[in-house]
Structure formats: C-alpha cells, structure tokens
Amino acid sequence: RHHRLAAAVEFLHTATLLHDDVVDGSDMRRGKAAANIVFGNPATVLVGDFLxxxxxxxxxxxxxxKVLKIxxxxxxIIAEGEVDQLTAQRRIETSEEHYLQIIGSKTAALFAAATRIPAIVAEKSEAEELALDAFGRNLGIAFxxxxxxxxxxxEASESGKDKGDDFREGKMTxxxxxxxxxxxxEERKFWEEAIAGFRTEDEDLAxxxxxxxxxxxVDATRERARHYAQRAIDAIAGFPAGEARTAMAEAVEFAVARRY
Structure with a gap:
C-alpha cells in the first residue's frame, strides 16, 4: 500500500515538473534536455496531465x-501556488512574506502530504500525523x-539547470x-529594470x-534554509530514536547542503 502511495506522490511531483518546464520555457532538467525541448510543449503537457x-x-x-482528501x-494548493508565483513574476514589490507563502504552497505542500500519509497508513495518532506534516512542510521550504x-x-554543470533561469524569468526569489x-x-534601479525584463543579457546576470x-x-538564503531545516528535525524529536529518524534527519541535512 505504501509503495503505491509513494508512486502516486512521485507521479504528482513529476507532473508538476513537466508543467513547470513548459510554463518557464526551461531548457534543462537535472542536467539533461527538458522534456518540452525534446518532445515539444503539447506532448509534455499531456504526459503531465496523464501522470x-x-x-x-x-x-x-x-x-x-482521508488519504484522498489530503x-x-x-x-x-500546489496549483494555486504556481498561479500565485506566475502573478508575482516581474513584480519587484513582492515581499519576503509573499515569497514564503508562494513556496509554502508550490513546494512545501507536496512534501507535507508525502510525510503525513505514512502516519495514516500506519494508523498513528493525529499528533504524530501533524508532527510528520510539520517535518515535511519545513523540509519543503528549506529545499x-x-x-x-x-x-x-x-554553474549549470553542477546544478543541472541553466544558471540564471530565475533571473531571466523575472522571478522574485x-x-x-x-x-x-x-x-x-542605483542598485535598486538595476533590479527594477532587470525584473521588468529589460536587463537579461549575460553581463546583466553577472x-x-x-x-x-x-x-x-545567497548566504542569508541558505541560513534561512538551515532555520527551516532545524524546524523539520525538531518536529520529529518526539519519535523514537532509530534508523528511520536518523535517515529523515540525514535527508534534511542533504537538502540544505546540496549544490544541485
């Protein structure tokens, strides 16, 4: 049962990535040509819909x-977050609070669902459900x-995607x-022009x-990621120490240490 539900999460995740690449016009995904580049937008959207x-x-x-409801x-929430991100694109006035709201929807919601479902499958208490929900949600924000x-x-060779994609798309990250x-x-004027789409050349990115x-x-962003990572680890502190909890903590540590 948990294998099938894990597959459902991964199908849902992959569908969002396929649609994302079409919306963003991305050329690369995980170091390879994105599906929309290889197969075109119509096929990519339809396969995303199928998944x-x-x-x-x-x-x-x-x-x-209960599983279906979650x-x-x-x-x-994910779909709403994607639309919210699209409407915030090229809007220099986007606040940090609004940004966190967007990533809480478009990314963290799926992490939270994926980590809460196992407690339901295992017939655990609501408190344990919510603890795992908090773990996934904070991990998703950190990620x-x-x-x-x-x-x-x-660089693209390290990250697996084109450097500066967010910059050229006018995303307020x-x-x-x-x-x-x-x-x-003077710097704020540059950002206003860049986010509006008037400064998108390589020298502008540099x-x-x-x-x-x-x-x-970047350091400040990674520091905030570590803050949410610690909140994720704290959320599972009430579970017994063991292989599973250690693996979950290691997943959090990997998520914030990675460069790809």
Missing part, C-alpha cells in the same frame, strides 16, 4: 478517503530556499528580494550575481 490523473487513480484504489488538498540560492551560486532591500538607489554576493544574499 496527474494516474496519481489520483492510485489514491482512489487505496480506498482511504492529496487532493495538496494538489489544489526550495536552497533551490533559489543555487540559481545564483552554482529570496536572494533577489534581499539584494533589492539591501541595495543602494552583475546581478555580483550584487547578490556583495550583500551576502
């Missing part, structure tokens, strides 16, 4: 209304924060939000990276 519906078939086959809610830092401090807030009037490094914005 999405197949995930729900697996959930229905499981027979638990997955359905997570799917709705996305690191992803957003990687866009400005890792935390490194940019912090650089804009900490910058001089300047953006220089400004982000000047104000320690």
């Amino acid at each position: 999405f519906t197949r995930a729900f078939e697996l959930m229905v086959e499981d027979g638990s209304l 997955f359905s809610k997570a799917s709705s 996305q924060l690191v992803d957003d830092a990687i866009d400005y401090d890792s 935390l490194p940019v939000i912090l650089a804009y807030a900490r910058g001089s009037a 300047h953006a990276v220089e400004l982000i490094n000047r104000h320690g914005c």
Whole structure:
C-alpha cells in the first residue's frame, strides 16, 4: 500500500515538473534536455496531465478517503501556488512574506502530504500525523530556499539547470528580494529594470550575481534554509530514536547542503 502511495506522490511531483518546464520555457532538467525541448510543449503537457490523473487513480484504489482528501488538498494548493508565483513574476514589490507563502504552497505542500500519509497508513495518532506534516512542510521550504540560492551560486554543470533561469524569468526569489532591500538607489534601479525584463543579457546576470554576493544574499538564503531545516528535525524529536529518524534527519541535512 505504501509503495503505491509513494508512486502516486512521485507521479504528482513529476507532473508538476513537466508543467513547470513548459510554463518557464526551461531548457534543462537535472542536467539533461527538458522534456518540452525534446518532445515539444503539447506532448509534455499531456504526459503531465496523464501522470496527474494516474496519481489520483492510485489514491482512489487505496480506498482511504482521508488519504484522498489530503492529496487532493495538496494538489489544489500546489496549483494555486504556481498561479500565485506566475502573478508575482516581474513584480519587484513582492515581499519576503509573499515569497514564503508562494513556496509554502508550490513546494512545501507536496512534501507535507508525502510525510503525513505514512502516519495514516500506519494508523498513528493525529499528533504524530501533524508532527510528520510539520517535518515535511519545513523540509519543503528549506529545499526550495536552497533551490533559489543555487540559481545564483552554482554553474549549470553542477546544478543541472541553466544558471540564471530565475533571473531571466523575472522571478522574485529570496536572494533577489534581499539584494533589492539591501541595495543602494542605483542598485535598486538595476533590479527594477532587470525584473521588468529589460536587463537579461549575460553581463546583466553577472552583475546581478555580483550584487547578490556583495550583500551576502545567497548566504542569508541558505541560513534561512538551515532555520527551516532545524524546524523539520525538531518536529520529529518526539519519535523514537532509530534508523528511520536518523535517515529523515540525514535527508534534511542533504537538502540544505546540496549544490544541485
């Protein structure tokens, strides 16, 4: 049962990635040509739709209304988060609070569902369900924060995606939000032009990276990721020590230490 539900989570996750790459016009995914580049947008969207519906078939086959409710809610929140991110694109006034709200929806919601479902399968208490939900939610936020830092401090050969994708798409991620807030009037003018789509050349990206490094914005983003990572580890402190809890803590540590 838990294998089928894990497959449902992975189908749902992959569907969102396929759709993301179409929406973002991405060229690379995990170091290889993105599906939309290889097969085109129509096929990529349709395969994403297939995986999405197949995930729900697996959930229905499981027979638990509670499991289906959690997955359905997570799917709705993810879609809402993606739309929210799209509407925030090229909006320099996007706040850190709004940014955290977006990643809490588009990324952390799926992590939370994936870590809460096992407690239901194992027929554990609601308190244990909520503890695992908190673990996944905080891990998801930490994971996305690191992803957003990687866009400005890792090369494509290391990260598996084109460097500066977020910059060229005008995404207001935390490194940019912090650089804009900490910058001089001249620097803020650069960010306003860049996020609006008027400064997207390689030299503009190089300047953006220089400004982000000047104000320690990647380090600050990774520090926030470590904060949420610690919250994830704290959430499972009430579970018995053992191989499973150790593995979960190691997954958190990997998520915030990675550079790809």
